[in-house]
Amino acid sequence: MSLVFAGICSHAPGITGRVNMADRAVTEELYGAYRGMADDLAASKPDALIVVAAEHFANFFMNNMPAFAMGMAESYEGPIEDPKWLGIPHTAVPGNAPLSQQLIREIMQTVDLAYAEEWKFDHGVMVPLSFLTPRYNLPIIPVNINCQGPPLAPLHRAWALGEALRRAADQVPQRIAMIGTGGISHWPATPDSGKINEQWDREFLRRWQSNDKGAMLSYTDEATYRDAGQGGFEIRTFISIAAAARGQGRLQYYRPIPIFSVGCTIANMSIGN
Amino acid sequence: MSMSLYHMQKFLFDINRDRDLQRQFKEDMRDVLNRYALSPEERGALESGDIGLIYVLGANGQLLMHFAALLGMSWVDYIAAMRAGVGRHGPVRAGVYAMTTRLDEKVADV
Numbered sequence: 001m002s003l004v005f006a007g008i009c010s011h012a013p014g015i016t017g018r019v020n021m022a023d024r025a026v027t028e029e030l031y032g033a034y035r036g037m038a039d040d041l042a043a044s045k046p047d048a049l050i051v052v053a054a055e056h057f058a059n060f061f062m063n064n065m066p067a068f069a070m071g072m073a074e075s076y077e078g079p080i081e082d083p084k085w086l087g088i089p090h091t092a093v094p095g096n097a098p099l100s101q102q103l104i105r106e107i108m109q110t111v112d113l114a115y116a117e118e119w120k121f122d123h124g125v126m127v128p129l130s131f132l133t134p135r136y137n138l139p140i141i142p143v144n145i146n147c148q149g150p151p152l153a154p155l156h157r158a159w160a161l162g163e164a165l166r167r168a169a170d171q172v173p174q175r176i177a178m179i180g181t182g183g184i185s186h187w188p189a190t191p192d193s194g195k196i197n198e199q200w201d202r203e204f205l206r207r208w209q210s211n212d213k214g215a216m217l218s219y220t221d222e223a224t225y226r227d228a229g230q231g232g233f234e235i236r237t238f239i240s241i242a243a244a245a246r247g248q249g250r251l252q253y254y255r256p257i258p259i260f261s262v263g264c265t266i267a268n269m270s271i272g273n
Numbered sequence: 274m275s276m277s278l279y280h281m282q283k284f285l286f287d288i289n290r291d292r293d294l295q296r297q298f299k300e301d302m303r304d305v306l307n308r309y310a311l312s313p314e315e316r317g318a319l320e321s322g323d324i325g326l327i328y329v330l331g332a333n334g335q336l337l338m339h340f341a342a343l344l345g346m347s348w349v350d351y352i353a354a355m356r357a358g359v360g361r362h363g364p365v366r367a368g369v370y371a372m373t374t375r376l377d378e379k380v381a382d383v
Contacts, residue, residue: 013338018348021383056335061286080290120290146306148335150369189334190373191356194381230334232371253310258381 003169005044005177005270006245007037008238009132011053012183014260015115016087016130019098022259027186031251032072033266034131040268048063048096048139049132050103050165053124054147054240059116065265066114067153070107070234071142073101078121085122088130093121096139099174101140106168126246129182145240147182147233155217158236162243170242180241182234183262185227192229200227201254201263204235209249209267211242231262244245246272277312278331278367284309284319285336288343295343324351325358331367349383 001146019027041049058080060066066096076093079086097117104115121129125142133140146152153161169176184204185197207215216239224232242249256263284306288294298305306316318326323342327337342352356376365371373379 014348020350055283057333058290059287063283081339082342090335148333187373189338190370191352191359192374192380193352194383195374200351229373259383261381 002175003178003244004046004087004175005268006179006247006271007040007041008182008241009034009037009126009128009266010183010260010262011124011181012096012186012188012262013081013086013127015264016127018259019087020201022257023098026255026257027141029159029258030253030264031131036252037266037268038132040176041206044177045175046138047101047174048141048176049123050141050143050164050169050176050178051128051181052143052145052165052178052237054237055144055149056122056124057148058122058124059144059246062148062149065146065149066144067146067157068111068113069094069144070100070104070113070115071119072097072104072115073119076119076121076140077103079126080120080122086126087180088126090137091136094127094139095137099139099172100141101164102172103168106171107161107164109164111157111164111180112220113161123182124181128179132179147236149220152221152233153236155219155236155239158180158239159213159217161185162240165240166244166246177240178241179243179261182237183231184238185229185266186231186236186262187229188231188261193261195229196256196258197228198256198263200232200258201265204255205249205251205265205267208238208242209251211246211248213242213270216242241269245269248272275317275367277310280309281311281315281327281330282333284311284374285332285340286375289336289339291358326353327364328355328370329358329362329365331365333368334370341362
């Protein structure tokens with residue numbers, strides 16, 4: 001039928017895995033914001049949720065690394081991480097293979113992407129789902145952008161992917177929701193973990209909320225690496241959502257939480273014509 | 274990327290996602306490592322679980338973070354091990370996970 005919901009949120013594994021090391025009041029505030037997003041998502045009455053996440057070497061490696069990939073399975077499983085380490089129990093997550101196929105056919109009119117009938121979810125998908133669909137009863141269609149192993153797809157191709165996702169969502173009979181997950185500035189999995197460039201984050205979120213395509217696509221990977229760390233490459237997922245939604249964003253929550261290694265972010269975007 | 278760094282990371286990728294390989298690694302570490310074309314330094318680091326050296330050799334952080342968890346390391350110990358590795362062996366030699374903070378800096382109080 002159409003795209004009925006669009007949003008972005010953080011997916012850092014510490015959000016669920018290191019909750020016992022964080023300030024309780026801060027965590028409750030963040031978890032409340034995730035619950036708010038879950039309510040907004042449910043109110044849109046989606047038939048399926050497309051999750052645009054960043055590659056973390058969970059499913060693909062440098063022997064065969066797609067710039068973009070999409071799941072095409074009847075069901076998925078996760079988390080790939082130790083469930084105790086991540087704080088999320090291992091579970092099966094429903095997919096929708098025929099819907100995936102329909103979407104992929106349309107996307108391929110403009111964007112070449114890989115597809116996979118086998119896919120293990122890591123924190124990039126599981127952390128958001130643990131809040132948004134905690135009973136894992138909504139069919140999920142995962143989309144992966146390589147933000148990990150350079151050379152990475154240029155930002156304008158992440159935008160093109162988002163445009164293609166929107167076109168595809170508008171062509172199927174189902175009500176489609178879509179989220180992008182990732183960090184803005186962050187230096188995860190290094191001794192710098194917890195370093196956050198709040199000013200950079202807020203400027204990126206300003207560009208994202210106003211859906212300023214030119215400003216969002218003007219970042220270079222060199223400057224992003226310098227100012228926002230290798231984790232900043234994940235802005236690709238947020239940019240895809242802006243391209244798909246074509247609306248105006250509204251920031252629901254932003255707060256740097258060093259023990260979670262990221263400026264925790266929750267925002268949604270109106271669906272433009 | 275050097276060919277052996279590719280293989281060290283391939284090992285980390287494989288073991289992080291394959292529960293059978295995790296079991297085999299616990300039973301006979303050497304047999305599993307023989308399947309990968311590793312430099313002596315990489316092999317030694319993996320055999321001894323030297324997270325600091327594996328980090329300095331250029332292993333991707335997403336791969337290393339999960340491997341450290343697999344070895345049972347706490348978050349605090351994992352961060353400390355990487356920092357100590359840089360102190361002992363010098364800056365990270367490859368990849369995009371270089372350390373940019375000071376050796377005595379505790380970024381998130383860990």
